Amino acid sequence: MKYVVAFSGGLDSTTLLYHLRAEGHDVKALSADYGQRHGAREGRAAEEIAELLGVERRVVNLTALVEFFGRNSLSDAAVPVPAGAYSEDSMKQTTVPNRNMVLLSVGLAWAASLHFDGVAFGAHGGEYTPYPDCQPAFAEAMDKAAAVCDWRPLSVLAPFATWSKGEIVKRGAELGVPFHLTWSCYAGGETPCGVCGTCVDRAGAFKEAGMKDEG
Amino acid sequence: MKYVVAFSGGLDSTTLLYHLRAEGHDVKALSADYGQRHGAREGRAAEEIAELLGVERRVVNLTALVEFFGRNSLSDAAVPVPAGAYSEDSMKQTTVPNRNMVLLSVGLAWAASLHFDGVAFGAHGGEYTPYPDCQPAFAEAMDKAAAVCDWRPLSVLAPFATWSKGEIVKRGAELGVPFHLTWSCYAGGETPCGVCGTCVDRAGAFKEAGMKDEG
Numbered sequence: 001m002k003y004v005v006a007f008s009g010g011l012d013s014t015t016l017l018y019h020l021r022a023e024g025h026d027v028k029a030l031s032a033d034y035g036q037r038h039g040a041r042e043g044r045a046a047e048e049i050a051e052l053l054g055v056e057r058r059v060v061n062l063t064a065l066v067e068f069f070g071r072n073s074l075s076d077a078a079v080p081v082p083a084g085a086y087s088e089d090s091m092k093q094t095t096v097p098n099r100n101m102v103l104l105s106v107g108l109a110w111a112a113s114l115h116f117d118g119v120a121f122g123a124h125g126g127e128y129t130p131y132p133d134c135q136p137a138f139a140e141a142m143d144k145a146a147a148v149c150d151w152r153p154l155s156v157l158a159p160f161a162t163w164s165k166g167e168i169v170k171r172g173a174e175l176g177v178p179f180h181l182t183w184s185c186y187a188g189g190e191t192p193c194g195v196c197g198t199c200v201d202r203a204g205a206f207k208e209a210g211m212k213d214e215g
Numbered sequence: 216m217k218y219v220v221a222f223s224g225g226l227d228s229t230t231l232l233y234h235l236r237a238e239g240h241d242v243k244a245l246s247a248d249y250g251q252r253h254g255a256r257e258g259r260a261a262e263e264i265a266e267l268l269g270v271e272r273r274v275v276n277l278t279a280l281v282e283f284f285g286r287n288s289l290s291d292a293a294v295p296v297p298a299g300a301y302s303e304d305s306m307k308q309t310t311v312p313n314r315n316m317v318l319l320s321v322g323l324a325w326a327a328s329l330h331f332d333g334v335a336f337g338a339h340g341g342e343y344t345p346y347p348d349c350q351p352a353f354a355e356a357m358d359k360a361a362a363v364c365d366w367r368p369l370s371v372l373a374p375f376a377t378w379s380k381g382e383i384v385k386r387g388a389e390l391g392v393p394f395h396l397t398w399s400c401y402a403g404g405e406t407p408c409g410v411c412g413t414c415v416d417r418a419g420a421f422k423e424a425g426m427k428d429e430g
Contacts, residue, residue, distance in 0.1 A: 070328025
């Protein structure tokens, strides 16, 4: 099968690229620029990994959409990135509303025009980052919408939807994912801040997997 | 309730704006610029109607997405607009893949940031324009996805999903919709071409309603 993969250059979506290829699928990678403060560093990571794999990667410029997203700390430099493990409150501050549906809908448009089978994204379960649009119920609802959005049924895959982030790290290790090339931090620096929600989240995942993070 | 309305300035979405207001809802209008050849004329119609109603209207610039839509006659000047009543083939030529999901997902993002209840669009039934992403099954699937896409359940309304286009014209007439301000033609001229699928479609709707089109 052939899938467009929502690909940020982070731990989850990089492992997803490797995982789908290992299962024999053809993939193209779709990254989004919505003005995220960590965008340049994240984009470099994504480009390096896509080149390493020989996977075509396109960046969709969603900065024109930012006015519809309201204020949040990812796309608005005036809003500080909350430190510490994710809480419901800090997650709300780093939520770009409906980001995954926007990205999946563009991915499905691209998949339709490529005559691909659908789009895949790295939503996962476990105790970390329970954003609403990363839940299995959201992935399933989008899969049903994808089945009827075009002349030909498309699908939305979220193979990690019920996995913990530690399980993703373990699967990535099996597949030889170059974790040191992936990028997670939301803070916008050249090295991981170590204190934002996604840095804490990443550290927890490696701890759960019993591995050292070389990233 | 409060809804973001996908609003092109055409017959269906203009009647939808009037219909939702008549039912007591607050509305804001969302138009999309995806480089459609009839965009300037359509945008003028939409702006005039929104001003007449005193409804806030924003235009989301989706031209950065066009490369993901493949070639079609609406956004690509090199592809001719097919003449005559819609056939499956001519519809495929005028399909922007997954356009409605993209637009609804942006509308839902805006609705989430406004603390609105959801998004509405003018998909309709009947014999005209059976694009896949205008069908009741698509609208229902998107409504289910909207219910789980954000911290707060949102909804997708398509109150005309099972109406014919003639029934929309009748409802619009009851509500005093200024049909002469609406714009339907896809061909890109200053006056309706009268031969493209959407012109033929519009003429059929007025005929079905037993009314004269002053547009």
